[in-house]
Amino acid sequence: MISELYHLLIESPLFILFITIASGYFIGKFRVKTFVLGGIAGSLIMGVLIGQLGIKMPPAIGTIFFALFIYAVGYQGGPQFFRSLNRETAVQLISATITCVLGLLCVLVAAWMFQLDRGTAAGLAAGGLTQSALIGTASDAIARLGLSAQATQVMQANIAVGYAVCYIFGSFGPIIMLASIFPAMMKWDLREEAKKLAKKMSGSHVELEPGQFMAIPDIDTRVYEILPASKFIGHKIDNLFDSKDRIAVEGLMRGNKLFDMKPDTVVEAGDIIAVTARSENFSRKYDLFEKEVPKPEIMQLTEEERDIVLHNPEVDGETVEEFHSETADKYHRGLFIRGVSRLGEELKPDNDLVLRRGDEIKLVGRPTDLDSTTSKLGRVISASRLTDFISFGIGMALGVLIGMVTIKIFGVSISIGSGGGCLLSGLVFGWLRSRHPQIGALPSGASNFLRDFGLAVFVATVGITAGPQALTAIKEHGTELFLLGVGVTIIPQIITFYISYYLLKIKNPIELLATIAGGRSANPGFAALLEKAGNSTPVVAFTATYAIANIWLTLWGPIIVALVTKNAT
Secondary structure (H helix, E strand, C coil), rough: HHHHHHHHCCCCCCHHHHHHHHHHHHHCCCECCEEEHHHHHHHHHHHHHHHHHHHHHHHHHHHHHHHHHHHHHHHHHHHHHHHCCCHHHHHHHHHHHHHHHHHHHHHHHHHHCCCCCCCHHHHHHHHHCCCHHHHHHHHHHHHHHCCHHHHHHHHHHHHHHHHHHHHHHHHHHHHHHHHHHHHHHCCCHHHHHHHHHHHHCCCCCCCCCCCCCCCCCCEEEEEEEEECCCCCCCCCCCCHCCHHCCEEEEEEEEEECCCCCCCCEEECCCEEEEEEHHHHHHCCCHHHHHCCCCCCCCCCCCCCCEEEEEECCCCCCHHHHHHHHHHHHHHHCCCEEEEEEEHHHHHHHHHHEEECCEEEEEECCCHHHHHHHHHHHHEEECCCCCCCCCCHHHHHHHHHHHHHHHEEECCEECCCHHHHHHHHHHHHHHHHHHHHCCCCCCCCCHHHHHHHHHHHHHHHHHHHHHHHHHHHHHHHHHHHHHHHHHHHHHHHHHHHHHHHHHHHHCCCHHHHHHHHHHHCCCCHHHHHHHHHHHHCCCCCHHHHHHHHHHHHHHHHHHHHHHHCCCCCC
16 A cells, blocks of 8 residues: 555656645744744755655756746846846946856865866866756866767766755755845844835835735825815815815815815805815815814715826926826816836835836826826726736747857857746846836736746755755765865855955845845745745846856856866776
8 A cells, every 4th residue: 555655656746746845835934043944945855855755857847937937036027127237237247256256166176175077076066056057068078078988978977976966955055045044144134124125126115015005095085174264265166275285175065965066166164075185285284174074974985096107298207296287287186196107116206206208107086087187198007917928928938939049158058048038038028018018917916926836846846856866976975075065055155245245345135145146046045035035126136147157157167177187087
């Protein structure tokens, strides 16, 4: 019975995969003081342990779900990435290059001190730096040395052995360093730091946790009674306030009945008036605001929130204050700008904010006022929460296609792979969505699911696939190679951390850790950082550094083969 159950599990990789994810996230919840392992590290550990059963996991599963994960990451970070290509990005690229060079030096020193042959040294680099493309470039370089077929075959096999021994900690080490050790050492709360960075990147827009909402609304409607001594008595509804005050009279009751209010309706004592304004305006001293009363049952007001993309050239270049004045004069005073989004960045709609064509504006007002106004200002964005699978499919296909392109640098064929291709594609499609909101919809709920689930499957697959090979290789070759891999994984991160923080002045914790993750090409480490951050703020720093690291680390293959002179016997 036990034997039959075992064979059933062996032949059901999907069952094993989901058990690995569930158990990994379960152990990831346990806390020891301030240390929390997290679901990503937990899934990797459980994958290694469960992988000892000898499960054959189809390689395509990890590839597909990593592509989904990285596309969603790129899509969410696209607007911020293109906006942040500046001097700060150049400093991050320098940091990533330092990480890659330190990794190469650690491998060379280890090879020279412990008399490693070319193949084992290359495998140490590929596993310790988690760059599988290095296996191919090193194998090709060994084949071109002109050695005997037996020596060539042995060293190429040693690449695989070194990779298998060092890969697990090469994946797990950055998770621990970036998501736990560095933050604990510096006393950083990554979630709080990510929220601060998100607020900075979004123009002081406060990021809310799931289930939270703003207790004080920025736009509110209150009901007041016109007192006998009010200076507004005898004035027309449309002239009660200056247009720059952004205060609108939305409803009127007279004699316990709703009154058909018109712009030229004259205010009388005892009138009950519903007023909509920005919250700060209610604190200002107006005679109208002397006596607030409960909302009468028969006074029902309907407001609507509508998103538009601003296209009217007459509004381009106006401030928010000028916009409200224009809409009050041309259309209706009862329209309010609740928010402005530019290239994916949420801007606070202060009076002096200059509006630009292409801005996504969130307008609030009565449906009839919005109907008569929005078409004159721009194009209404559909409120649909459905994913645009046409653009999603095209984006993923283009990402895979980009990953297949190879270029030669110093005679070495370089490709960024489907992961790197989908990251670039996601960045572009996310940016296009921010510029043209009517296309390429991928709602936040859908993109978050793709990111989180794709990541979980990818990490679990890595553990299941690599676990048995690593333990077998450790038994055969001892712990020396494993410990060298630990050094290659850890030392460059530690040195780069201090250089980047103190010399390059990358002070923001999220950007610093994401830069190190990218410079290490550490996908699981980046994934763990994303999990701890709780938002997409690490994406910008990771993206550029990840791209440059893929190039450098792939080039290290033939360089290691050239500088390590010992051949296998």
